[in-house]
Amino acid sequence: MPRSLTLTPPRQAAPAAVRRAVDSDRRRTSASVILRSVLEHGPVARSTIARLTGLSPASVTDYCARFAELGLIREASAPRRSNGVGRPHVPVDLDDSRFVVGGVHVAVPYTTVALLDLRGRVVAERRLDHEGTAPERLLANAADGLDALLAGHPAATALGVGVATGGWVDRDSGTIVEHPLLGWRDVAVREAVGARTGLPVHVDGHARALVNAERLFGRARGSRSVLHLFVGNVVDAAFATNDEVHHGPRSQAGAIAHLPLAGGTERCACGRTGCLQAELSERTLCARARAEGVGGTDD
Ligand SMILES: [Zn+2]
Structure with a gap:
């Protein structure tokens, strides 16, 4: 007699804790x-x-x-x-009159701190040039920069802080896993900025943060899918489909820095030659332009 095999477990009521979690997610x-x-x-x-x-x-x-x-x-x-x-x-x-959020963008040569209202408009902004890239000092300066901006807007209540950088950023743990240009490895950004500001902190890769901002406040508002390619000192990408920005396992979606570019000749920090980031980054393009005599003198 043939036996059938079912792959669906018998239905049973979810435990109360699971139901509460689902309800809270739904809310x-x-x-x-x-x-x-x-x-x-x-x-x-x-x-x-x-x-x-x-x-x-x-x-x-x-x-x-x-x-x-x-x-x-x-x-x-x-x-x-x-x-x-x-x-x-x-x-x-x-009601965009009461609350602000803090924004921190750590670029390679400087950090930008800003306050934004609930419509994503910049209320105040300050650029902090890097004296060094030691993470503790740099993040402490960023938190102090935000404090200074908040002191200038005493009527505003801060809801939280968003921190974005290039490199490999794990949103879930709030950690910068690796940012070779800053020399950072496993930097617990959420903890450091949270301890200093006393605010909830969200950390994400800059390309994903940009896609999110474009979806909420920019040209991509209302689009079901967005693809964003970033070429600066770092080269990476981010994409959203069905209204969701993809993170992938350990937030590695969009990591395209070390894709090999056919015919590439630039040495990459990873040891290989011809990686996308090594070929396309601003540093490489500027160095090539200088070598070709393009642009003015640079002292
Ligand atoms: Zn590489």
Whole structure:
């Protein structure tokens, strides 16, 4: 008699802890979807948000009440009458007057620190030239730079800090795994900046951070998929599909620095010749331009 084999485990109720985690994920996702909808379409009626997001009107109203309490959104001033019947549709919009986030970008020659409002607009910015690249000192200077900017905006409340750099950045552990141009290896950025600022810190590779910013605030707003290629002192890429920026195992998606370029002649720090980053980086292009006599004198 033939026996059938099933690969699906018997259904059973998920343990309470798992259910709670799933519920909390769902709440986080709904919250983020609604806030993004307000960011993109505001001022916007709650009924429109429900239609755009597929969430129930009751749920949208509930979230909006909570966001208003937190000071993240507010009712727009002029209510729109719906033909004089029923309740007026009071649109909601992002409240960009109270909160800021800190941004830190560590480039090779300098670090930029900035404050941004909830619409991603730069409120204040300062460039800190590197005296050295020792991570402790550099990150402490960045945190102090943010403090100084915040001191200049006493009415603003900081929600958190985003730190972006080139190199290999592991978002989950908040660590810069490797950044050869800075000479960094396993630098616990989230811990260092968090301890100094007392704020939640998100760390990511600069290409992924850029794609995220473009999706939320820039030209790629509303696109389902984005591919971004970065060529500077480092060469890397980032991509988003189905509204999600890909990280890959240990955040290595988009690591293209050491792809071999056919016919390449430049020695790479990794020991091979002709890696994409060695061939295309700003340093190489500038050195070649100088060798060809392009550009002015450089002292
Ligand atoms: Zn290489």
